Amino acid sequence: MQKVAPQSEATERAVLTHVMLDLYGVDFKTLNDPEQISDILTGAASVANLHPLADPAVYRYPGQGLTVFLPIRESHFAIHTYPEHGYASVDIVSCALAERAGRARDFMIERLGADRFDSEVVFRGFLEDES
Amino acid sequence: MQKVAPQSEATERAVLTHVMLDLYGVDFKTLNDPEQISDILTGAASVANLHPLADPAVYRYPGQGLTVFLPIRESHFAIHTYPEHGYASVDIVSCALAERAGRARDFMIERLGADRFDSEVVFRGFLEDES
Numbered sequence: 001m002q003k004v005a006p007q008s009e010a011t012e013r014a015v016l017t018h019v020m021l022d023l024y025g026v027d028f029k030t031l032n033d034p035e036q037i038s039d040i041l042t043g044a045a046s047v048a049n050l051h052p053l054a055d056p057a058v059y060r061y062p063g064q065g066l067t068v069f070l071p072i073r074e075s076h077f078a079i080h081t082y083p084e085h086g087y088a089s090v091d092i093v094s095c096a097l098a099e100r101a102g103r104a105r106d107f108m109i110e111r112l113g114a115d116r117f118d119s120e121v122v123f124r125g126f127l128e129d130e131s
Numbered sequence: 132m133q134k135v136a137p138q139s140e141a142t143e144r145a146v147l148t149h150v151m152l153d154l155y156g157v158d159f160k161t162l163n164d165p166e167q168i169s170d171i172l173t174g175a176a177s178v179a180n181l182h183p184l185a186d187p188a189v190y191r192y193p194g195q196g197l198t199v200f201l202p203i204r205e206s207h208f209a210i211h212t213y214p215e216h217g218y219a220s221v222d223i224v225s226c227a228l229a230e231r232a233g234r235a236r237d238f239m240i241e242r243l244g245a246d247r248f249d250s251e252v253v254f255r256g257f258l259e260d261e262s
Contacts, residue, residue: 059202
């Protein structure tokens with residue numbers, strides 16, 4: 001697991017911290033429950049001191065599966081769930097300190113109760129010196 | 132620029148193709164125009180044969196800047212714009228053939244008219260053999 005640590009020189013220069021989190025072995029019912037998934041997203045924003053701009057937008061798929069999007073002042077959270085595979089893909093994108101995205105990620109891992117997960121952090125948006 | 136090529140063995144095994152696209156030197160007005168940005172997202176979905184589930188959801192920031200989210204049957208498109216920096220961050224996430232995400236990306240690069248861009252492709256979701 002890549003650490004989302006206190007700011008390094010590289011992260012200080014990036015506009016966005018993007019955490020990609022892929023979780024496996026998650027309970028079917030959890031992944032197919034719009035309220036529970038929405039609560040986990042807003043809970044993750046809260047523990048990370050990130051600020052929702054609206055209620056989570058929920059999209060349901062025929063049979064099973066959800067997409068839930070949470071716009072935040074600092075960018076967004078998104079999740080796609082595949083209950084039939086126990087799989088969920090999560091994006092945490094934030095212009096706040098990288099460490100906050102890490103807190104959101106840790107909360108989601110714990111609350112989704114995955115058997116295993118992959119986590120990757122990408123720093124995005126390197127503006128040229130405008131001075 | 133990383134190529135989003137026809138399926139390789141690795142991409143065939145992944146649930147999702149995630150294209151991260153960061154564009155620089157984009158016109159302020161374009162980046163601050165919700166209709167134009169929404170049209171570019173739906174246009175990109177259309178050329179890539181990806182299927183919107185709803186109209187784009189637009190969130191405006193005080194002063195300037197937009198977040199636009201487009202849920203598609205195959206996952207989602209999201210964009211965050213920073214007109215004051217000429218910068219936009221785009222995510223194209225799709226469970227369809229990787230090549231389609233590439234078509235969507237190429238369309239967005241052309242329509243946003245960036246001076247330069249970075250593009251990265253991540254394959255996500257590797258399910259264990261369930262047989």
